[in-house]
Amino acid sequence: MSKDRKTSTGSGILTKIVRNQCFIPLIALLLLVAFNLIADPGFFKITLADNSAGNPVLSGFLVTILDSGSELAILAIGMTLVTAASGGQDISVGAAVAIAGSVLLRVLCGSNSRPETLQAPIIVAFLVSCLVAMLFGAFNGVLVAYFNIQPMIATLILYTAGRSIAAWVNNNELPVISEPSFKYFGEFIPGIPIPTPFFIAVACMIVIGLVLKFTDLRLYTEAVGINQDSARLNGLDPKVVKVLSFVILGVCVAVVGLIKVSRISTINYSVIAKDIEMDAILAVALGGNALSGGKFNMAASIIGAYVIQFLTTTLYKFHVQSDALPAYKAVVVIILVVLSAPKVREWLAGLSKRSMKKEAV
Amino acid sequence: MKKKKFSLKDLTDTNLLLTITIVVFFLMYIGAILFQGGGFTKPQTFFNILNANAALIILSCGLSLVMITGGIDISVGGVTALISMCCAVYLDFHGGNVSTSLLMALGIGLAFGIFQGFLVAYLDIQPFIITLAGMFFARGLTTIVNTKPFNVANEAFTKLKLTRVIVPGMGAPNRRGVYVDAYVELGVVVAILVVIVMFCFLRWTKLGRSFYAVGGNHQSALMLGINVKRTRFISHVLCGLLAGIGGFVYFLHVGSGSAAHATGAEMDAIASSIIGGTMLTGGVGNIVGTFFGVLSLGTIQNIVSSAGLDEAWWSGITRAVMLCLFLVIQSVVMARKKKA
Numbered sequence: 001m002s003k004d005r006k007t008s009t010g011s012g013i014l015t016k017i018v019r020n021q022c023f024i025p026l027i028a029l030l031l032l033v034a035f036n037l038i039a040d041p042g043f044f045k046i047t048l049a050d051n052s053a054g055n056p057v058l059s060g061f062l063v064t065i066l067d068s069g070s071e072l073a074i075l076a077i078g079m080t081l082v083t084a085a086s087g088g089q090d091i092s093v094g095a096a097v098a099i100a101g102s103v104l105l106r107v108l109c110g111s112n113s114r115p116e117t118l119q120a121p122i123i124v125a126f127l128v129s130c131l132v133a134m135l136f137g138a139f140n141g142v143l144v145a146y147f148n149i150q151p152m153i154a155t156l157i158l159y160t161a162g163r164s165i166a167a168w169v170n171n172n173e174l175p176v177i178s179e180p181s182f183k184y185f186g187e188f189i190p191g192i193p194i195p196t197p198f199f200i201a202v203a204c205m206i207v208i209g210l211v212l213k214f215t216d217l218r219l220y221t222e223a224v225g226i227n228q229d230s231a232r233l234n235g236l237d238p239k240v241v242k243v244l245s246f247v248i249l250g251v252c253v254a255v256v257g258l259i260k261v262s263r264i265s266t267i268n269y270s271v272i273a274k275d276i277e278m279d280a281i282l283a284v285a286l287g288g289n290a291l292s293g294g295k296f297n298m299a300a301s302i303i304g305a306y307v308i309q310f311l312t313t314t315l316y317k318f319h320v321q322s323d324a325l326p327a328y329k330a331v332v333v334i335i336l337v338v339l340s341a342p343k344v345r346e347w348l349a350g351l352s353k354r355s356m357k358k359e360a361v
Numbered sequence: 362m363k364k365k366k367f368s369l370k371d372l373t374d375t376n377l378l379l380t381i382t383i384v385v386f387f388l389m390y391i392g393a394i395l396f397q398g399g400g401f402t403k404p405q406t407f408f409n410i411l412n413a414n415a416a417l418i419i420l421s422c423g424l425s426l427v428m429i430t431g432g433i434d435i436s437v438g439g440v441t442a443l444i445s446m447c448c449a450v451y452l453d454f455h456g457g458n459v460s461t462s463l464l465m466a467l468g469i470g471l472a473f474g475i476f477q478g479f480l481v482a483y484l485d486i487q488p489f490i491i492t493l494a495g496m497f498f499a500r501g502l503t504t505i506v507n508t509k510p511f512n513v514a515n516e517a518f519t520k521l522k523l524t525r526v527i528v529p530g531m532g533a534p535n536r537r538g539v540y541v542d543a544y545v546e547l548g549v550v551v552a553i554l555v556v557i558v559m560f561c562f563l564r565w566t567k568l569g570r571s572f573y574a575v576g577g578n579h580q581s582a583l584m585l586g587i588n589v590k591r592t593r594f595i596s597h598v599l600c601g602l603l604a605g606i607g608g609f610v611y612f613l614h615v616g617s618g619s620a621a622h623a624t625g626a627e628m629d630a631i632a633s634s635i636i637g638g639t640m641l642t643g644g645v646g647n648i649v650g651t652f653f654g655v656l657s658l659g660t661i662q663n664i665v666s667s668a669g670l671d672e673a674w675w676s677g678i679t680r681a682v683m684l685c686l687f688l689v690i691q692s693v694v695m696a697r698k699k700k701a
Contacts, residue, residue, distance in 0.1 A: 091493075143685075147692040152489045153433075153631070153641055154688070160628050161681030164674035172674065278497055281490070291490060321508065323620060327501020330494040334480075337491065341484045 021288040021297040025304045028286060032310050036317075043317060048193060058193045061313055066194075069309030070201035071256045075276065076283040076305040077208050078249030080296050081217075084225045085245040086144050087293030088151025089281045093253055095162020096136055097273035100257030102166040104129040105267055108182070109175040118179050130254040136162075137250025141243035159277075167269045176266045186263030197259045204255060205302060212298065221245060225293035275326055279308050282329065285336055377694065378638025379650040385636075386657045393664050400667060403533050405543045410659040415548035416441065416611035418655045420626060421633040422559045423603030425651045428634055429563070430596040431576040431643025432481060432488040437604040438626030439499030440473050442619070444608030446503045449618025452515040459517050466609035467602065473499070474601015482594035496627060503620045510619030522616050526550055548610035555606065560648040572596060576643025632684040633658055640691060658683070 036043040046060035075093055082090050107128050110119035136158060143154035189196055212218045220241050223231040228238040260272055285291055286307060287300030308329075315328055338344055394401045401407075420437045427434045444466045451457040451465060477495050481488045513519070525544040535541045563569040574582040575592045583589050611623060637654030639646030658680060665675050 088489075143688070147689055149688055149692060150489075150641060153635075156628060156631065157681045157685045157688070160625065160632075160684065161678045164677030164681075167674045168678070275497070278493065281493075285490075291487060321504055323504035323508070324501045326497035327505060330496075330498035330501065333494040334491065334498075337486055337494070338480065338484065341486050343484050 021300040022303055024288045025286050025300055025307045029303070029307045029310060032307065032314060036314060040317075043314075051188065055188055055190045056193055057188050057195075061317060063195065065306065065309045065313050066198050068197075068313075069306040070195075070197035071259055072276070072279050072283055072305040072309055073201045073302045074204050074252050074255050074259075075249075075280040076287070076301040077204060077298065078245075078252035079280045079284050080287070080289060080298055080301040081221055081245040082151070082249050083281075083284050083289060083291060084293055084296040085221045085242050086151045087225060087291075088144070089277075089284070089291065090140060090155045090246065090249055091152055091277045091281075092136075092140065092155040092158035092162055093249070093256075093280055094273040094276045095159050095166070096133055096250070096253045097257045097260060097276065098163050098166035098267070098269055099136060099169065100129045100133040100254045101261040101267050101272055102169040102269070103132045104257060104261055105175045105177070106169050108177060113170070113173040113175040114178075115175075116178070118177070118182070122182060122185075126254070126258055129257055130251060133254035133257065134247050134250035137246040137248075137253070138243055141246030144246065145239035145242040163269050166267075166272075170267075172269075174266055174268070178265070182262055183265060184262070186259050186261070200255060200259060204252070208298060218296075222295050226295070278326065278329065278333075279312075280305075282333055282336075283308050285333065285340070288340075291337075376647075377698075378640070378645065378691065379647045381690065381694075382636060382638050382650045382653050382657070386653045386660070389657060389660055389664075393660060397664060397667055401663075404528075405533065405541075406663070408528065408543055408545050408549075410656060410663060411549045411552075412546045412614070414655050414659045415546065415552040416607045416614060416623075417626065417629055417633065417658075418552040418652060419555050419603050419607035419610055421630040421637070421651045421655050422555055422648055423600035423607065424627075424630045425634045425637070425639045425646050425648055426559070426563075426572065426603075427488075427596050427600045428631075428639045428641065429572050429576045429643060429646040430593055431579065432593060432596065433631070433641075434477065434488065434492045434495075434597065434600050434604075435627040435631070436473055436477065436492040436495030436499055437600070437607070437630055438623045438628075439496040439503070440470055440601070440604045441608040441611050441623035441626055442621075443499040443503045443506070444469050444605065445612035445615065445622050446506050446618040446620065448609065448612050449511065449513050450507050452513050452518055453511070457515075459515070459521060462518075463609055466612070467605040470601045470603070470605020470608060471598065472601070473604065474598040477601070478594040478597025481597055482590045488597075500620065507618060508620070510617060510621065512617045519616065521547065522613055546614065548613050551606065551610055555603065556648055556652050559603075563648060568592070568595065573644055576645075578644070629655075629658060629680070632680060632687075635684060635691070636687045638691075640695070641688075 043061050046058055046062055048056055048058055051057045051059075079089065079093070082088075104125050107120050107125035108118050108122065109115050112119075140151075140155050140158060143149050143157070144151045147154075185196055185200070187196065188194075220231075220236055223234070223236055224238045224241045231238050231241075256273065256276075261267055281291075283305035284301050286304035287297060287302075289296045289301060311329070311332065312325065315325055316322070320328065390401070420441065423437060424434060447469060448462040448466055451462050452459070473495055477488070477491050480486050480491045524547050526547065526549070527542045527544050529542075533541065533543070563572060571582065571587045571592050574585060574587055575589050579589050582592075608623075611626075612618075615622065633654035634646070634651050635641065635654070636657055637647065637650030637652070639651065661679050661683060662676050665679055
């Protein structure tokens with residue numbers, strides 16, 4: 001305890017590290033790494049082997065984390081903005097990913113569900129799906145901003161209907177794409193042993209980093225999230241900012257849709273991106289961002305996303321069924337949320353103060 | 362006394378939204394009779410809607426209570442699945458009896474209600490996050506209890522499941538001209554009892570009125586000397602208890618345990634409450650409206666399936682459209698009232 005006191009009163013580097021928002025997810029990551037090291041060091045083995053297409057690729061649990069965590073990281077970017085601006089979360093991202101993927105396949109396949117060749121360039125299909133996802137994002141945003149509906153309830157609409165819409169886009173058929181180059185986005189580009197989703201995620205991070213650095217997006221979003229009335233009095237339009245955050249999330253959703261569909265070259269409407277909304281919200285929460293809006297830290301959210309994937313992969317490794325996963329994650333969420341509740345924090349702070357006093361006596 | 366001219370402003374928020382709901386329901390049912398004909402004129406069709414939605418009525422009542430106090434609970438669907446799985450496993454694999462399984466159902470519901478209520482009311486955590494976690498927890502736990510879906514073969518239970526309550530004077534001759542009595546399942550009786558009890562509770566008890574006060578403005582409620590935290594806590598506990606009852610009624614209706622049970626029931630329950638005129642912001646709502654909200658959803662589902670549309674995805678879309686419509690109606694009506 002006395003050590004804690006020294007660091008908190010002194011202006012040491014340690015204080016800075018502890019104060020940093022990335023501290024919480026990194027500690028969680030360290031705990032997970034330590035746990036895996038003790039349980040089975042084989043977790044960290046990475047091997048280079050040829051995949052079915054004959055390309056040398058890396059494989060191992062860490063690569064899986066890098067691979068699947070990238071989808072989550074992309075969603076976490078959008079979710080952080082939505083959380084910061086509107087003080088609520090979008091629970092329709094999974095359903096929206098299904099719609100984006102379905103639209104993508106629809107454009108690529110045309111009317112035939114199993115085409116020999118692609119009916120449109122992939123980039124065109126992606127842009128169309130991007131546009132559709134942005135429209136659905138705008139729909140959510142308008143409900144939230146203009147009709148003053150709580151974000152989680154407003155997005156409940158799309159959560160209920162999304163997968164049905166996705167199935168309807170393709171007449172409930174399951175199109176299959178045989179074009180091998182379509183698989184590049186979700187798996188590997190020949191000659192590069194690192195999974196492509198990671199590069200896509202890095203690209204997204206660079207874009208959002210530049211946007212936050214060179215535009216006023218961060219300032220506007222935080223201003224609206226902290227107090228939208230004073231933001232309005234300062235000449236900002238909170239409605240536009242909120243809709244914008246949902247539209248940006250739409251773009252993220254479209255990118256994830258591309259990766260998800262490319263991974264399996266087809267789509268399963270009821271399973272694609274299932275429960276991903278929970279993971280995305282969890283990533284934001286783990287990143288230490290207030291779920292009630294306001295200031296945010298993008299890097300912490302992204303690290304949070306990879307930590308969540310680390311947890312998922314660890315659970316899988318211990319043969320936890322995929323359907324049972326949510327139970328464990330829910331426990332993590334509850335612990336996180338309870339620990340970050342102001343009341344509990346006050347109580348904990350009081351507790352440490354009291355014990356310090358005892359020591360002094 | 363001079364008769365006052367009737368205008369919208371004279372209605373309280375609760376009654377205004379309730380009126381909209383009931384009118385919409387009757388218009389829809391009449392529309393169904395006119396355009397679909399046949400089936401909808403028979404009373405049994407109506408009773409079948411009740412049979413299929415008895416559990417949903419109870420769950421929605423619980424949600425309305427929480428929503429009136431300004432909270433939300435989306436764990437009810439998961440809790441329902443967990444209860445039916447636990448009861449099914451207990452009855453079939455451990456040779457349990459029905460009354461103990463009922464107690465177990467109530468216990469599970471209460472446990473969720475008390476835990477979530479404590480976190481929401483006393484630790485000030487956003488109810489949506491906690492109950493979202495609760496929903497995932499319940500769903501995951503269901504799979505851990507038992508993976509494979511199965512039908513319950515317990516004798517006492519099947520006997521109870523097949524118990525029919527005959528509604529006098531509502532029967533109709535069937536195709537062969539034999540008179541068949543109209544019936545409802547036991548669950549419907551429970552559901553209607555719950556609706557009546559909850560209606561009276563909200564209308565005439567001190568605690569019930571304080572639900573509205575807390576939901577309307579919790580600061581003024583505090584000034585009035587209402588224990589806001591306790592009221593919120595009780596609303597969640599009651600919702601949990603009703604989820605327990607609803608879960609058992611659901612189990613009685615389907616007679617099987619499966620992790621996929623009651624998928625989206627929480628969404629249906631929220632939608633029913635909203636359609637029934639419960640405001641998301643709290644303070645406004647009526648159990649009778651919720652009852653009609655459930656019936657509206659059930660009727661839509663019936664119309665969709667009898668129109669021969671592929672139910673799996675059409676019902677999802679129609680429900681969402683309806684939810685969206687009522688949310689927007691609420692928002693617009695309230696905005697206009699405020700201006701007036």
